[in-house]
Amino acid sequence: MEATNMQRWMFRFARRDTRGNRGRLALFVSSMVLGVAALVSINSFGDNLRTAIDAEAQTLLGADMSLESSKPFSDNVESIVDSLGGIQSRRTSFSSMAYFPRTASSRLVTVRGNEAGYPFYGAIETDPPEAAEQYLSGDGALVDGTLMQQYGVVVGDSVKIGRSMYRVEGRLLQTPRESAAIMLFSPRIYVPLARVDTTLLAMGSRADYEVYFRFEDERDVEATAEPLRESLQEERVGIDTVEEERENWDEALTNLYRFLGLVGFTALLLGSLGVASSISVYVRQRVQTIAVLRCYGASTWSTVGVYLMQALGMGLFGALAGSVVGVSIQTLIPIILGDFLPVDVSFNISWPAVFMGSGIGLGVTILFALLPLLSLRNVSPLAALRSGVDTTALEKGWMWWATAAVVGLGTTGFAMIQAPTPLMGLSYAGGILVVFLLLAATAKGVMWLLVRRPPIRTSYTIKQGIANLHRPNNQTLMMVLALGLGTFLVTTMLISEQTLLGQITVAGAEERPNLIFFDIQPDQVDELIATVEQTGLPVMEDVPIVTMRIQSVKGLSVDEMRADSTVRTSWAHRREYRSTYRDRLTDSETLLEGEFVGAHSGSGPIPVSVEVGVASELEVMIGDQIVFDIQGIPVETEVASLREVDWRRMQTNFFVVFPDGTLDNAPATHVVMTRADSEEASALVQGAVIRSQPNVSSIDISLVLSVFDAIFSRIGFVARFMALFSISTGLIVLAGAVLISRFQRIEESVLLKTLGASRKTVLRIMSVEYLVLGLVSSATGVLLSVIAGWCIARFVFATELILAPGAILTIMGVVIGLTLIIGHFNSRGVYDRSALEVLRSET
Amino acid sequence: MNDVLRVSDLTKTYQSGSRSLTVLHDVSFQLEAGDTCAIVGPSGSGKTTLLGLCAGLDSPSGGSVTLCDRNLGPLSEDDRARVRNMHVGFVFQSFRLIPTLTAIENVMVPAELQGRLDVKHEAEALLKDVGLEDRFDHFPSQLSGGEQQRVALARAFINRPAILFADEPTGNLDSETGEHVVDILFRLNRDAGTTLVLVTHDLELANKTNRVIRLKGGEVVSDSNPREMASASMNGGD
C-alpha cells in the first residue's frame, strides 16, 4: 500500500489499540514524568539564575571594582588607589571574638569594618531597614540574623569586640558577596571602620583589607584593571571587577545546577527503564493481535511501527506532563537553594529548558521502548493458529544491540554534556552502570536464594507469595532496581553523615582537647594559661605558630617558577605556611624518612621536617633546600625528615616543623588547647579569657559539630531529592506491574477461590508478595549502601564505618510499608471478581 | 494454470535437540478456483501444520507451495504477507478478534492493511449479511462465541479473497451455533466463489465440501469425495 496510507493506518490502529489501556499506559509513562520534571525545573531555574546574575552583576560586587589584600596597602598600592579615583569606600575584615555582655556569651565571628558608601550597587538588607544606614553614624553594629537567634541577642544589646563596645542596631539579612551558607561557617558583624579596635589588627590575626570603587565616568573597567594586574600581583593585592565576579558566580552556580540536572537525569533513566519494562510486558500481551495482523498481511515493520507510535504518544504525554510538573517544581527550588544564592531569582519559564527536558524525555523513552519493541519482529503469524507460540523472547539480533549501544552512548554523552566536567559525566555514567548492575545482581541473588532455600518450614501462603514474584512477565527486577536505588541513596547519605559526624565526635571524645584558644601573643601566654587553670581546666597543649611563605625551592625562586610556564607550581608553593617549632614528634605524626631533628645549633641551613603530601607537591626530598620568607627575612632550611600526619585529630597539625629554639626571634602567636566537659565550663572559661584578653579567639568543638550539621542538612537535600524521585519511580513501576498482571492475579485468585481458599488467604498471599518485594529491594539497597559507606569511610574520610541501625531499619520499614500500600491499593477488587466475569471481560 | 493452490511433495520436519520429527511427509494436491476441500485426520496428524504451510505462515522443510500463481518458497516473510493480504482469508478456531477493536473495526482490518481506509459501508454490509446489524460497535468481550465467529467470517471476506483457510471454525462452538456459522460460511463462500480449505474433526461438516483429504501421521491416506469418506470412516476412522 502507499506509504502515507500505511502511516495513516498505523496511526489509526495504534490509537484504537490503546482503548481500555490508556489509564494503564499513562501510569507506565508517569514513571518518566518525574525525570522530565526534574530536568525541566532544574534547567529552567538555571537559566533564570543566569539571567538574574547577569542583571545583578553589579550588586554581586556592590561596586565597579575592588582591591583586596591580606596586608595593609603599601605606599605603592595606595598611590595606585589614588590614581584610580572615583568614589571609594574601604573595608577591613578580620576574625575575632564577639562578646555579648547581657547573655555573657561569646562566639568567634568575622568582623567587617565598613565605611559609608559601600555597597554602591544593591543594598545591605537589615531588620529594621533603617539600621543599614544608622549603624555607621555612631557605635552601631549589624549582627548576622542566625547568630542573634542562636545567642538570644536582641536589637539594643551591646556587643564587645576587642576593647570596643557597640550597640546592636539591627540584624543582617542579606549582604553583597555573602550567602547565608557562608554565614554558617563564620557569622558576620558589621561595624563602622573608624570604630574598629586597631590593636586587634596589630596583633597578627588574619585580616582582609579592601577598597571598593565606583566610577562615575563611563570608563571601561576591564581595560582599567588589566594593566594594573601584574604590579598588584607582585604586592599580593587581588583585583576584582564586576565581570569577573559575574563569571565566578556563573561558573559556581552553573556547576551546582548542572549537578542537580544529572540527578534529574538519573530519575529519567530509571523512569525510562520502568517504561521499557512495562512496554515489554504490555506488548507480550499483544502477541495474538500482532499474529492476526501478520496473517492478514501486515509487514514486520508496520506492526513494530504501530507500537512505536504508541510509545511516541506515551513519550509525548510524558514530556508534556513532565514539563507542567517541572515548571511547578521550579517555583520551589529558590526556597530550597535560597541560602546558597547571592541574588533573588525571579520565576520565568525558560522555553529552551522545557524543550530540552521534554525532548530528552521523549528521546530516551522511545529509545528504551524500542528495545522490547524490536522483538515484535519475531512474532510469527503461526501464533494465530496455535496458542502458546511465544516468539518474542528470541535472540536479540544486531538491531537490538545497536539500539542498546545508542542508549548507552546517548546516556554517557548526555551525562558528559550535563556534568560540570566531561570526566565527571563519564565517571557518573560509569558509576550509574555499576550501581545498576550491582543492584540487579544482588536482587537476582537474593531472589534465587529465596526460591532455592526458602525459610525452613514455610507455610503455603509464604511459598505462594514468593512464587508470585516469579510469575511469567513479572517486573520484579525492575521494581527492585528502582526501590533499591532509592533506598541505596538515602542510606548511603545517612551512613556517610553518621560516619563523618561520628568521627568529629570521636575526635573530640574523652581525653582529647575540645576547646581551642588562638591568636595569643607571646607575652599573653602565661596570663592565658593562668586564666584557664584558674577555672579548673587543664592546659593540654601550648603551641607556637609562625607564619611564613616559601621564597625558593632547591635554589629556584617561586616568582621565577611562576613566571616560567614550563615549571609546575601548585598551592603548596603559593600558600601561607603556619609552622611551629618543637623537639619531638606528636602522637598524630609518624616519621617516614630521614631523621627528626629536635634541636639545632646556629650554623648552616635549619633541618626541618616536612609533611609527606606537601613534600610531593613541592617535589622535594631529603636534603633539598627550601628558603622561607618570615616577615621579609629569608630563612634557609634543609629537608631533614618526611612525616605522615593524621589530620583527623582535633589538634594543631603542621606541614613544616622546625627544631626547638630556631624561631625564638620570629613573631609567633600561640595556640592553647584545653578540655571543658560541659557547656557551662566552656562558656565560663571563654568569658573569662575574653574579658582579660579580648584579642584572643576561641572555638569550641560543639560549634564545629553544629556547623557540620547545618551543612549536611543542605547537602542531604540533594540526596533526598534523588531518592525521592527514585522511590516514587519504583512505586509507580510497582503500581503499573500490579495493573498489568491484574488479569493473571484475578485468574489466580479465582482458581484459589475455586480450590477453597478464603478471602483472607488470598489477601495474605498478596501481602507476602509485596512484603518480600519491599524487603528484597530495601535490603539490596541497604546492603550496597553499607558497602559504599564502608568505601567512603575507608577511602574518603579514612575512618571507621559508623552505622545507625535504628535509622536504617526505619528507612527499610518505610519502603516496605509503601510497597505494601501501593500493591494492595492497585490489587483492590481482585478477589471479588467472579469466574464468569473473568472469562468474558479482561483481555 | 487455473489452480489457486498447488502443493507438491510438501514435507515439514521439526528438529528437537538431536531428534528430528517429520510431521508432514510428501503431501501433494491441487485446488481450483471455487473448490471446497476438507482436511481431516486424528489429532496430531499434521492438519494445522499443513494449513499453516499452505497459507504461507511457515516455511516447509521440503517441497513447494504455489498460491495464486506465486511460488511461496523463495519469498521473504514480508512478501508472503503481501500475498496473504491480497488473496487469503482466515477463520480460526478461537476466533482471534482483536480485543481492543469493535466488531466493525475488526472487520475492516484486512482492507485497511490493503490501504483501503474507507470500507465502513462494505464492513457494515458484511456484518448485516452475517446477522449482526445491531452489534457494529460492540467489543469482542461483549459478544458470544457464535457472534464472534460471525464477525471473524465477515472479516475473512472483506478483501474478497481467492482462498479461505479455516482451522476448525466450529471447534469452540456448540453444535447448533456451529451449524449456523457453517451455513453462513458456505453461503458467503458460494456467493464470492472463494476456494475453501477447511480443517475439521466434524465429518458432517467435511461432507459439505466436495473434496476430503485425510491425513494420518503426516501422510495423505486418502483423497476422495465425501461419499467415499463416510463409508471409510465407519471402519476405523477417528
Ligand SMILES: Nc1ncnc2c1ncn2[C@@H]1O[C@H](COP(=O)(O)OP(=O)(O)OP(=O)(O)O)[C@@H](O)[C@H]1O
Ligand atoms: N513447533 C513444533 N515443534 C515440534 N513439533 C511440533 C511443532 N508444532 C507441531 N508439532 C508437532 O507436529 C504434529 C502435528 O501437529 P498439528 O498441530 O499440525 O496437528 P493437528 O493435526 O492440527 O492436531 P489437532 O487436531 O489436535 O489440532 C504434532 O505431533 C505436534 O506435536
Ligand SMILES: [Mg+2]
Ligand atoms: Mg490443529
